Amino acid sequence: AQSVTQLGSHVSVSEGALVLLRCNYSSSVPPYLFWYVQYPNQGLQLLLKYTTGATLVKGINGFEAEFKKSETSFHLTKPSAHMSDAAEYFCAVSDRNQFYFGTGTSLTVIP
């Protein structure tokens, strides 16, 4: 079975600072990788995805993530945090039909 580990259940950054949310996965086959964002009392919104091709993936709201096979990682970054980025972020891996979610990282942005 596949699994996803998100290091740090809570991350705080200052407004304008770099955002780095960590995700590692275990997979015996080439994975499909995703980041989702969830705002309070809302569903999950797809931020970005990696399926094949370029390992640096750009998503919405200025986020990007890099697939590193050798490190089995798919960390999410944003150069400059904005107050509106405060939310819960979930990393997920898929084998096409089944999704495996991480436990989530709550991002706080300090003014």
Next chain:
Amino acid sequence: ETGVTQTPRHLVMGMTNKKSLKCEQHLGHNAMYWYKQSAKKPLELMFVYSLEERVENNSVPSRFSPECPNSSHLFLHLHTLQPEDSALYLCASSQWGKSYEQYFGPGTRLTVT
């Protein structure tokens, strides 16, 4: 309507009530999912339907009963729930085996009193 919709958005029910949650997807997908999201717990996959047939049931108590009448609609029937069933229930859809990502609805916030 676009994307995945869920009704109601909020529901308060007693332990002896019977209620249903509804999910509708407007994306032309052929797979639908129910998830439970409790505070401080990981997302729990409850049910998966592909082509209107249930393909997975992750040992969910029988007080939760899913129904998928067609590829666009998914229901979760609730009866004799417990307070620990209070959670956010999320519906998602995808294209089975092809389009890899799942699209989520806004969820139903359920409170069992």
